Amino acid sequence: MLFVSILRELTTKKRVLFACIGTDRATGDCLGPLVGSNLKRLGYMVVGTLDEPLHAQNLMQELHTISSFYNPDIVLAIDACLGKHDEIGKISLSNSPLTPGAAVHKNLPTVGDISIMGNVNMGGFLELQVLQCTRLHTVMKLASDITHLIWQSIPAAPKDDLAARPISQNQCS
Template sequence: MFDRNVQAAVRVDANGLISFMRDIASAHAKEDLTFLCIGTDRSTGDCLGPWVGTLLEERGFSRVIGTLREPCDADKLPGIVPKLADMGTIIAVDACLGRPENVGAYLVRQGPLVPAQSVNGGFGAIGAYSIAAVVNATSLKPYWTLQSTSLYSVMAMAKEIADAIVVQWQA
């Protein structure tokens, strides 16, 4: 059944991220949120989620799943998903590949994202809210594309996401 409250993803920049997080903060206390930061520390493009998780932990956020120390990757995600029902409102954060003109932008929405979609991961949708960072352009070799993505760009995008979150819920 179609959920009328789920919005289509909207392309935003860093200022749009702040606005998106402000809307979430107006509806949810920090204590009610869990940040699910999806990805691996073994791929430059796909380390965005764990990098965001690490930055949030360093800034005092305790309800974070997925950090550089303990990534929430394709191996661990199936074991984590059943536990999410008891973890409040989930904000899912993941890297993605997209159109060349969208690289460096964020796709945000009230509604879930599908992890590992660009590499045909086969996971279900996760999150009440989602942020997908377009770290590189879609290609015929998505694993290679993620592996060869600029670490500097990914780190900058992760910082923008973490900053947008922290400014709303001062840790």
């Protein structure tokens, strides 16, 4: 599968941190935390789970923590998006960061070196209500599919590597 081979190529021999963006307070926006919870159970290094979501209120603080505490080689951001009707259920991979909250007109910083977006519903009108009324089945299927694609592409970190790798003094500039 092309998705798997591209993702594997982008992350080979890299310490990957998954930044799974969203909240469990809106069905359409819980895609990131669902994927994050799945990945964490599988042994991946994750920020953003159902238990501890990565969302608009804590994003700036967590981005600082990611860079200073986790010290990943690459950050893979995962988030839900809105699009056209025929794109619902589609997953896209991009060799660039994503802009969380764009569908609901929030001004947030970009996240990640690469990104995965799952289209959960149609955009263009009353986006907040659309996210609230998105079918849970659609989000759960996307979360399962994204988790499986990552599992096929990127090996989970060894248990002793799951702890944060502090930045040494000579790495700071």
